Amino acid sequence: MSRQYITTAIDYPNAAPHMGHVLEKVLADTVARWFRLRGDEVRFQIGTDEHGVKIQRTAEAEGLTPKELVDRNVPLYQDLYKRLNISYDKFIRTSDQKEHWPTVIELWKKLDKAGKLNKRNYTGLYCSGCERFMTKKDLEEGKCVNHKKEPEEVTEENYFFDLSADGENLKNLLTKDWDGEEYRMVPQFRENEILSLVDQGLEDVSFSRPKSSLEWGIGVPGDDDHTMYVWCDALTNYISGLGFFTDKEDRSWWDKPTKVTHIIGKDIARFHALIWPAMLRHSGVRIPDKLLIHGFLTSEGEKMSKSIGNVVIPDEVLEKFKGNPDPLRFYLSHEIPVDRDGDFSWDRIVKIYDSKLRNDLGNLLNRVLVLIDKEGGKLGDVGKSSDLMCDGWKAYEDSLNNFQLDNGLGLAMNITSKCNQYIDEKKPWGLEGDEKVAVLSELAEALRHIALMLLPFVPKTSERMLVQLGLKVPQTLEGKTEWGSEKDWKKVGEPEILFEPLE
C-alpha cells in the first residue's frame, strides 16, 4: 500500500470546457481509480487557473469583471467533471484568496530570499491594438495578424526567475538525480525533447508584469506596481491545495513516501519539467516523482479550431448517450494511447458504442444472465481456473501500472470476445442440468472479472454489471482477482439492458 498524489493541469476558464479538458480528466481519473483499486491511498486534485490578461480581456469584452467571468465559467467545469464521474478529491481555484494566495505569496518570498528573483527590463514587440506583447506566432510578415500593423518595441520592467543557472541541474534531475531527487517523464521520448531544449540554453523566465498591463492576478509581495505572472501563480496550485506554508499545511500528501504524479498535456511539459522543479528546489520543497504527459485531440482528423468549426463540446457527446459518461470514457481510453495524439470522430464513437459496448459486452451480459435466470438464477461451482481469462490479471495490472491504459482495457475486452466464442461453442441453451449450470457459472465468473477490470475505465457500467451479477461493488481488488474467489456467490440479480440502442 502506498500513497499517491495525482494532479491534472488546472484549466483556463476563459470559455466553456472542450474535449481536450475531458481527455486529461478522464485519463487522470482512470489512473486515480486504478490506484485506489490496487489498494493505494489516493488524493486527486484538479482545478482552474483563473488569472491573466486573457481572462481580463474576455471579461471586458463580455461586460463583466474578471471575477464575475470566472465565477460564471468555473461551475461549468465542475459540473461537467461531476457528470463525467471524475473522482477528484479537491478542486482548487487560483482566484481563491484564502486557499491559494497565501501559499503563492510565501513561495514568492522564499524564491526572493534565495536570490532567485531579479527585477530587470524586458524588451519585446508590443501591439497597441491587442494591448499585449506579440510572439512569433502572432506575427505574419512582421505584422500583427489581428490588426495588420507592425508592433512597436516596448520595454517594461519584470521580475525574472533565474532559471538559466539550473540547466545542468535540471538535466541531471531528469536523467539521473539532482542532489538525490529524481523526476521522470512518461513517455520517455518527451525527455529527449526537454533535454534538447536545455542544451539550446535556458533563459530566465519572466515572473511578473507591471500592474498597468496585468491587473487580474496576485500582487507581488512588497511591490505594489507588479502582478505575478502565470508561473508562480498557476504551478503553485499543486501545493497550495495542500496548504503549504500556512497553518493548514499537510505535507503527508507531498513528502515521501507519497508519490506525486502530475498529469499534463504535451504543450506544458517544458514548464512542468523545468520551471516547476527549479522553483520547488529553491524554496526547499521536494520535487515530484513523475510527469505523465498525454497528447492532443484532433476532431474528425483535423486540429480543433473555431474557424474550421469542428470543436466538439463535451455536453453534446454526453447528450448523445443520454447523459451516460461511459461511452465517451470508453472511447477515450480504448482508442487513444496515453502518450499519443488521438482523434475524436462522431462516426467512430457511435461504432465503438454499438460494436464494443452494446453488442460485445452488453449483449453478452444479457444473454448469460437471461439463461441463468431461466434456471432460477442459481450458480454452481466455477472450478479452479478457466481459459476464458486470456492473458489474465498479471498482464492487465502491468499495463495499468505502466499507464498503458488502452492496452489494459483491450485485455478486458479480449475476455469479452472469448466469452462470446465460448457461449456459441458450448450452446448452453441446448444443455440440461449440472452441465448447463457449470457452463453458465463459468461465464458469470468471467463476467465478474470483466466488470472488475472495467472499474477504472467505466465505473458506472461496471457497477451496473456487478449489481446484475448479484455482487457488491468492491473498494479494492484485494482477494477478488482469483478465479472463483467469491465463495458465497450463489445467485445472480435481475438482468437489465446495459446499453440501449441509439436512435
Place this chain on the structure above:
RNA sequence: CGCGGGGUGGAGCAGUCCGGUAGCUCGCGAGGCUCAUAACCUCGAGGUCGCAGGUUCGAAUCCUGCCCCCGCAACCA
C-alpha cells in the same frame, strides 16, 4: 540541416528495441446459430509494410540517403 511524433489491406491501429510464413478492430462478401440488445459465431476477399540503396540465407523489423503528413518552437489542454 531547430526539436519531436508518424507513414503497415477501404478506415483506425499493433508488430519495429531482441530480423525468420503480415496481425487486430471497424467496414465489405458468404455461411452458421437462435440463449441474447436484428445481437453472437465461423470462413473469405483485400496489403510489393512511404521511396531508393545496403547488410543478411532471410528485412515491416538493422544501416544509409531521400520524400510526405502532423505537432511543438516559451505562456492555445
